[in-house]
Amino acid sequence: MARIGLLGGSFNPAHRGHRHISLQAMHALGLDEVWWLVSPGNPLKEGAADMAPFHVRFASAERMGRGTRIHVTDFEAREGTRFTIDTVRRLKHLFPQHRFIWLLGSDTLPNFHKWRDWRGLAREVPIAVIRRPGYDSPARATRALGWLRRFVHPSSQARHWTEWSAPAILFLRLPPDPTSATAIRAQDPSWYRRFPSARDSSRSARRAPVRQETP
Numbered sequence: 001m002a003r004i005g006l007l008g009g010s011f012n013p014a015h016r017g018h019r020h021i022s023l024q025a026m027h028a029l030g031l032d033e034v035w036w037l038v039s040p041g042n043p044l045k046e047g048a049a050d051m052a053p054f055h056v057r058f059a060s061a062e063r064m065g066r067g068t069r070i071h072v073t074d075f076e077a078r079e080g081t082r083f084t085i086d087t088v089r090r091l092k093h094l095f096p097q098h099r100f101i102w103l104l105g106s107d108t109l110p111n112f113h114k115w116r117d118w119r120g121l122a123r124e125v126p127i128a129v130i131r132r133p134g135y136d137s138p139a140r141a142t143r144a145l146g147w148l149r150r151f152v153h154p155s156s157q158a159r160h161w162t163e164w165s166a167p168a169i170l171f172l173r174l175p176p177d178p179t180s181a182t183a184i185r186a187q188d189p190s191w192y193r194r195f196p197s198a199r200d201s202s203r204s205a206r207r208a209p210v211r212q213e214t215p
Helices: 016-029 054-065 075-079 084-094 109-114 118-124 136-140 143-151 155-163 181-187 198-207
Strands: 003-009 033-038 070-073 099-105 127-130 169-172
Touching: 003 016, 003 084, 016 033, 016 054, 016 070, 016 099, 016 127, 016 155, 016 169, 033 054, 033 075, 054 070, 075 084, 084 099, 084 118, 099 109, 109 118, 109 143, 118 143, 155 169
Parallel strands: 003 033, 003 099, 033 070, 099 127, 127 169
Antiparallel strands: none
């Protein structure tokens, strides 16, 4: 059995904050790997004018995860899963030998109730909420947490998450990293030009394995 953390997102672009929280969560939760699920299109960000093409976002994630036990995958694009609930169910079906935990930034928790069948998702896998600077109070006051609060586990038991039955949620107070994709795009609107051509990156995306790791 492999213990796998799942981090989904647009990765527009992937940055050191993604890497930092993944490696910290890997240690805190005793994970074997973290899988970055690069979304072909986030339903909550449809129409965003500054969304880079998928192949560029994928390439940025590959570069940022290099040299670690972070594995970048185009699973959602290949499987055609548009919502996280469908992605997780598909992963569990294909890899019943693995145990999965969803990694959720505290900056995302305020909108978690907008995700497709978010309660169903919570019943599928445990959730680890990772601290993001400035979002501690908003995360604790979210609509979703009103329902999830009864399933909170102490962070001191983080390495025992495979023994829990979902729904199960814990809050990891990890050393924060203030890096923000929004700030990166604001400071460098042409960031995507530094990555490989569409042809090269698309070939890389097809090679990316999901080992037998948004709404």
